[in-house]
Amino acid sequence: MIYLPNLKSPSIHLFLFTFLVFLTCITCRREDQHKSGHQKRDFHTLSNEKVKKLVELDPPQWNSVTEGHLGKLLIPRASGSENNTLVQNYISSVFTKLGWHEEKTPFTDTTPIGEIEFTNLIYTFDPSAPRKLVLAAHFDSKWFPDFPANQFIGATDSAAPVALLLHLAEFLTPLLNSRKSRISSGNGILNEIYDEDELAETTIQIVMFDGEEAFRDWTNTDSIYGARYLAETWQETFLPSSHPLNRRRLSPPPSILNTIDVLVLLDLLGNKHAKINSFFRETDWLHDQMRSADERLQHDNLIEVEKGEKEWFGRLKLRGGIGDDHVPFLARGVSIFHVISNPFPSVWHTLKDDATALSLPALRRWNRVLRVFTCEYLGLDPDTIDTRSTKRSVDELVRILDQSPVDQKAKEGR
Numbered sequence: 200m201i202y203l204p205n206l207k208s209p210s211i212h213l214f215l216f217t218f219l220v221f222l223t224c225i226t227c228r229r230e231d232q233h234k235s236g237h238q239k240r241d242f243h244t245l246s247n248e249k250v251k252k253l254v255e256l257d258p259p260q261w262n263s264v265t266e267g268h269l270g271k272l273l274i275p276r277a278s279g280s281e282n283n284t285l286v287q288n289y290i291s292s293v294f295t296k297l298g299w300h301e302e303k304t305p306f307t308d309t310t311p312i313g314e315i316e317f318t319n320l321i322y323t324f325d326p327s328a329p330r331k332l333v334l335a336a337h338f339d340s341k342w343f344p345d346f347p348a349n350q351f352i353g354a355t356d357s358a359a360p361v362a363l364l365l366h367l368a369e370f371l372t373p374l375l376n377s378r379k380s381r382i383s384s385g386n387g388i389l390n391e392i393y394d395e396d397e398l399a400e401t402t403i404q405i406v407m408f409d410g411e412e413a414f415r416d417w418t419n420t421d422s423i424y425g426a427r428y429l430a431e432t433w434q435e436t437f438l439p440s441s442h443p444l445n446r447r448r449l450s451p452p453p454s455i456l457n458t459i460d461v462l463v464l465l466d467l468l469g470n471k472h473a474k475i476n477s478f479f480r481e482t483d484w485l486h487d488q489m490r491s492a493d494e495r496l497q498h499d500n501l502i503e504v505e506k507g508e509k510e511w512f513g514r515l516k517l518r519g520g521i522g523d524d525h526v527p528f529l530a531r532g533v534s535i536f537h538v539i540s541n542p543f544p545s546v547w548h549t550l551k552d553d554a555t556a557l558s559l560p561a562l563r564r565w566n567r568v569l570r571v572f573t574c575e576y577l578g579l580d581p582d583t584i585d586t587r588s589t590k591r592s593v594d595e596l597v598r599i600l601d602q603s604p605v606d607q608k609a610k611e612g613r
């Protein structure tokens with residue numbers, strides 16, 4: 200991704216800051232007037248007790264930064280390389296095991312170093328759902344021509360975000376599966392908080408972008424190869440006439456892009472320090488929700504907060520300024536929540552961005568924040584996992600027996 204202007208002198212820094220605040224104020228006022236236009240979703244805030252349950256669910260948290268998924272991802276994996284294919288195969292194997300729908304978009308593009316083959320990987324829990332929450336990260340690492348620079352790993356950029364998404368998918372799958380089986384047996388939960396039939400209309404999709412990195416210097420044509428390809432492809436793929444969005448007779452007709460509630464893009468995470476500000480007024484509320492998840496986890500001592508890292512989620516409402524995989528989607532009207540540390544980690548684009556740059560407490564904290572955020576977004580309740588549907592029918596049986604004449608007699612006889 201491309202950096203905001205490099206701020207060398209404090210006075211320039213201060214000037215720019217003031218300018219940003221000024222801009223922010225202007226935009227805030229303007230955006231306030233359009234607030235009703237921002238489609239908010241009902242967040243299903245979980246009780247502290249449920250949050251605690253949720254962090255205890257499988258998979259267990261990491262014991263080291265090199266174990267599990269992260270261990271498989273921490274290799275040089277520039278687009279078009281053999282290692283890049285190995286990483287693709289690994290990601291694919293994780294989702295195949297979980298039973299998610301897979302879509303690959305292989306394509307060739309011209310880069311400053313020649314023709315390169317790229318492949319985006321797209322995983323969807325329920326491909327028939329009309330809407331989706333999209334979480335994304337890039338799995339390629341930056342290419343460098345010479346040794347030793349070509350050993351660049353990109354642990355925060357973006358092996359750790361990819362690993363977090365794999366972990367999240369493993370965590371969500373049993374919850375989503377039990378909802379799915381309840382719904383297909385006509386037992387979807389329906390009460391004042393949950394209407395599962397309706398909730399299940401929004402599924403989760405995880406997009407792993409290839410070719411985020413520039414081969415030389417970041418330009419409009421040398422960067423985000425995968426994201427540019429996908430945004431364009433999706434814009435040109437119209438929904439079937441049976442799709443619910445087609446009932447609204449939109450002009451132009453709705454494309455795959457219209458099925459995206461929001462694209463949450465993770466980048467440059469996993470080191471001790473993080474500072475996440477909100478860049479888009481349309482998704483300020485999602486930033487607030489994620490900060491709230493972090494605050495509640497802190498309050499209940501369910502995460503370890505490293506020294507000086509209490510405030511990962513800043514309160515500055517900034518304007519866009521960081522070029523990354525979201526840009527071609529943003530340009531096409533998709534809502535974006537950019538979860539990127541700004542300023543970037545100090546190891547950014549150096550050989551130091553390897554396993555030693557990662558922090559175990561930070562990874563665990565992200566893992567838990569993402570669990571709470573996605574469950575509250577999708578309306579998933581940790582108490583409904585596993586045996587809920589079985590337990591429910593047993594409860595019902597007990598109730599029926601309770602009311603049966605035989606049972607009444609037995610009770611009277613006692």
Ligand SMILES: *[C@@H]1O[C@H](CO)[C@@H](O)[C@H](O)[C@H]1NC(C)=O
Binds near residue numbers: 276350
């Ligand atoms: C591929 O990954 C291995 C580590 O598994 C590494 O030693 C090797 O240098 C990488 N190859 C390239 C071309 O980067």
Ligand SMILES: [Zn+2]
Binds near residue numbers: 412
């Ligand atoms: Zn990078």
